[in-house]
């Protein structure tokens with residue numbers, strides 16, 4: 230079998246690459262072992278344009294956010310599936326200082342913040358907002374499991390998907406193609422998530438896997454809340470009093486799926502957001518692929534021109550991933566230079 234590109238892993242990263250290569254007329258084969266628990270299957274999928282407590286507008290945010298919206302809208306149209314939920318986000322201030330930082334930012338450059346923020350419309354006395362809040366615009370959440378399965382069907386219809394595990398040691402690199410089992414490809418792209426440096430080609434990339442926990446809750450007393458509540462911890466309303474809450478960042482991976490510590494921490498965060506009583510119905514834990522903060526890293530292997538890397542989506546993969554996938558595909562197919570800050574060769578080699 231011959232394809233243009235073999236993609237290792239069908240998480241968010243591999244899926245985004247597949248869409249972008251297909252849209253450029255390339256034939257792909259995406260291979261994934263279909264593990265029950267992966268970062269993409271566990272993630273909350275939040276898009277919070279103004280993350281962090283300094284409220285800086287990251288460079289290129291507007292372009293990345295617009296690109297993500299239009300990409301997901303188009304993938305929804307193609308697959309006749311709905312996975313991206315635009316939703317109002319109430320960002321609660323954690324302290325008087327934080328509120329003052331926000332006010333100073335707005336005063337410095339009101340025009341820049343207009344696209345991403347406005348006055349709060351949250352009205353619920355069971356939500357704890359003693360320092361006030363503002364409304365974050367342009368955000369929402371993505372149902373990642375739904376996006377992954379819509380993508381898988383889309384690929385299957387094009388004979389572009391297989392269940393399996395690609396052992397990098399079984400990848401043969403020839404001058405004009407790469408070969409894995411009976412498949413020949415122009416190139417191979419590794420999008421393996423947190424396992425991305427357990428790989429003879431990319432073992433020099435410093436991935437810092439970060440475990441995270443999410444709880445499903447019922448909070449009947451705030452069932453009328455329709456905003457995502459965000460303030461360090463977060464709550465996503467799922468309807469009829471059901472909420473998803475998170476999250477944690479744990480670097481000690483001796484026991485990554487050790488539920489108790491994560492559960493206690495998320496419960497503490499929920500108690501800071503609402504005074505309403507709640508019941509935990511389930512818990513999920515996943516491992517995020519973090520390289521440097523939530524910065525995406527990508528590019529070509531320094532000595533193997535047919536081998537590529539796409540990883541580091543961190544906790545902002547839904548927002549940043551599509552724009553970066555587009556850049557990587559432009560680079561692979563047309564040699565359009567990569568942004569230097571994302572290029573693995575200029576950062577790690």
Ligand SMILES: Cc1cc2nc3c(=O)[nH]c(=O)nc-3n(C[C@H](O)[C@H](O)[C@H](O)COP(=O)(O)OP(=O)(O)OC[C@H]3O[C@@H](n4cnc5c(N)ncnc54)[C@H](O)[C@@H]3O)c2cc1C
Nearest residue numbers: 238240241242268269272274275395422441515542546547
């Ligand atoms: C608790 C938690 C909350 C999160 N919340 C958010 C959020 O709100 N917003 C957000 O944007 N992001 C969030 N994230 C992060 C988000 O999950 C990641 O950015 C993104 O999903 C990572 O996608 P990925 O494809 O790089 O990795 P993964 O999802 O890990 O996918 C990698 C895939 O590669 C496969 N694979 C690995 N090795 C091989 C091999 N040798 N052969 C074949 N396949 C292989 C794996 O099985 C897996 O399916 C969260 C993550 C967690 C854990």
